Amino acid sequence: MTGSGNINTDTPTTPPERGQGATSIWEVARAAGVSHQTVSRVINGKPHVRPETRALVLATIEELGFTPNRAAQALAGGPVRAVTVLTADTAAYGYAAALRGIEEAARAARFTVGISVLEPDAARQPQDVIERLSAGRAAIVIAFEAAGVRALDALPENLPVVGVVERPASGHVPDGRPQVWIDDREAASRATRHLLGLGHRTVHYLSIPSSTQRPSQRMQGWQDALRAAGAPVPPQHPAGWTPRSGYRAARGLVADREVTAILAGNDDLAIGVLRAAREAGRDVPGDLSVIGFDDAPQSAYLNPALTSVRLDFEGLGRAGFGLLHNLLDPNAAAAPPVWDEPELILRESSGPAPR
Amino acid sequence: MTGSGNINTDTPTTPPERGQGATSIWEVARAAGVSHQTVSRVINGKPHVRPETRALVLATIEELGFTPNRAAQALAGGPVRAVTVLTADTAAYGYAAALRGIEEAARAARFTVGISVLEPDAARQPQDVIERLSAGRAAIVIAFEAAGVRALDALPENLPVVGVVERPASGHVPDGRPQVWIDDREAASRATRHLLGLGHRTVHYLSIPSSTQRPSQRMQGWQDALRAAGAPVPPQHPAGWTPRSGYRAARGLVADREVTAILAGNDDLAIGVLRAAREAGRDVPGDLSVIGFDDAPQSAYLNPALTSVRLDFEGLGRAGFGLLHNLLDPNAAAAPPVWDEPELILRESSGPAPR
DNA sequence: GTGAAAGCGCTAACAT
DNA sequence: ATGTTAGCGCTTTCAC
Helix, strand or coil, X not given: CCCCCXXXXXXXXXXXCCHHHCCCHHHHHHHHCCCHHHHHXXXXXXXCCCHHHHHHHHHHHHHHCCCCCHHHHHHXXXXXXXXXXXXXXXXXXXXXXXXXXXXXXXXXXXXXEEXXXXXXXXXXXXXXXXXXXXXXXXXXXXXXXXXXXXHHHHCCCCCCEEEEECCCCCCCCCCCCCEEECCCHHHHHHHHXXXXXXXXXXXXXXXXXXXXXXXXXXXXXXXXXXXXXXXXXXXXXECCCCHHHHHHHHHHHHHCCCCCEEEECCHHHHHHHHHHHHHCCCCCCCCCXXXXXXXXXXXXXXXXXXXXXXCCHHHHHHHHHHHHHHHHCHHHCCCCCCXXXXXXXXXXXXXXXXX | CCCCCCEECCCCCCCCCCHHHCCCHHHHHHHHCCXXXXXXXXXXXXXXXXXXXXXXXXHHXXXXXXXXXXXXXXXXXXXXXXXXXXXXXXXXXXXXXXXXXXXXXXXXXXXXXXEEECCCCCCXXXXXXHCCCCCCCCEEEEECCHHHHHHHHHCCCCCCEEEEECCCCCCCCCCCCCEEEXXXXXXXXXXXXXXXXXXXXXXXXXXXXXXXXXXXXXXXXXXXXXXXXXXXXXCCEECCCCHHXXXXXXXXXXXXXXXXXXXXXXXXXXXXXXHHHHHCCCXXXXXXXXXXXXXXXXXXXXXCCCEEEECCHHHHHHXXXXXXXXXXXXHXXXXXXXXXXXXXXXXXXXXXXXX
16 A cells, blocks of 8 residues: 655765856856857857857857756846646646647747646635746646636736637637637537437537536537527536546436437546446447547547547647747747647447437 | 637737836835845745744735745755656656656645656757756656656756656666656566466567666566466567557457457557457457556446556656655655555456356 | 846845 | 845846
């Protein structure tokens, strides 16, 4: 139940590297026979440096193994090259994928990326949130649920911040902050229509948590399709993000043979549904159809392979970073942020209604 | 195929917060009628401040909404309160879980955590790696494969760094750096013995990538058990980290009816194996037994539920951070790092050998 | 094209 | 117990 001795601490514990240790801009300057200012110019790729001088300095930097001190750069008011990602979760697919996208884009732009997980009850006040930010003081908040939204609200107006959010209600533009989202309402409708087209009388919905009190647009899309088709609109079943929570929420549902189609808020939930279905002796897709959202890497390999709405969270994350980058440096002229449209990937878990 | 208009950029784009914007220690000092030094003392919880003074300063800080500038703290040689996690992957379960553990422990210690993904070919030289580090210049490297090990090697001796690594060969203590690992060799043996005990003639192994040329200890554990039991030792099948790679590696294997037991290097691989088995018409566990490593959250809900060796990567991550924390501040006297021993979780995917 | 001066916000000595 | 004096390593001005 407890830890083991698998630790190796043989290091000649050098004191944490203070002061005279690291080579500074000055040493490079002296070694190259120029002023520290010139070195600074070279580092930042600024103009007004003779090519030869630049080359010399570059060589010296290489030779001395010099690396600019980020803290000093930030303090001296250099360009912000750091983002902190605030998120309530790192395990759920959407969050993790968005984070990957952000990190990837940030790395390409030579930004440092920090990450801080938001506990449900923390980060209500500006200070709580700001304290989490690393040097640069620029942030991207993944706000798919309440905690993220609160953090977004708590961050002071004057900080460069972009939100990666749930699709807001139409015409209901969120607070005046740069934000990106995936338009999943139509995707939810499409998945629902697909099921209806297969002959199912109606479709039941297992929802992931929403960022607001009001129903998410994903749920709205499901209702839209149901209403448009004149199908009954069953109450939605609130669930969490995990297979376990999907399993729990679905147990009751699958016991009812009238239920022949279930739309799960994400693929992990769908895994739980698949499991519950099997335990209840329901055959998927013969007896019951299941569709998820995300198209996680596992989904194609499940038994049965899961039909799912592919959501490009990585692209969304990249776009979120792009937006922030533009905010920090309008001249960067980064490529316009784009990400894939949701796409319904048909696999084995959905099929014609029984009988 | 491409992006959509779901962007909102209505912000009165305030310039990125420079200079006089943020309240500093001086303003707090003036407002409280003390010196900036006293404020500093209060911030850092240093002694030699009268309780009343402390309270007054605290109140002023609260009132002004002051937050210390991390860059300045770092620059002025304050205690390092930042770690950067270097990792080659953030999607695979082990990596992601270790990262979560690190983040959790770091947050509790009020550390900022940075993250940087190592591309296979980068980070060969100290500079490449150091550039990725954020302000604090302390790092934790998740080195489950080659890229991580290279980064670990490239980092200068004098930086505070700890490695979260693959279990090293016994007696083969790695380079003199603080490291933590999970002792999975015995766990692999146990899983193998379990299968052998079920009557399987032998067990086949699908390996995840190793951090070194030599075989991983996990694989070694599998071989140990096979040899000890006098069972034939089939060649191992190298795979990656994903379900897809598990599926590919297993397709050939499952076609062979002689193969009745497969040990997969992680649960994602096992998912791929399960899929390949089903496509090949093999019944699990009636016909074929499958065991994975990790006990990921999905594993209990798969069809069939996956027997797996639970590996406490979160605990390992927490321990890694604990080690680093001690390195940076020996007085911190953090609780000794502990994490759970591997544990074989029996579920539906393993059973008696056929016939 | 290059250098010198000033200061970013903070902490670590030293005073007092 | 509190205040004063120096920097930390860098990027700005502004001179030359």
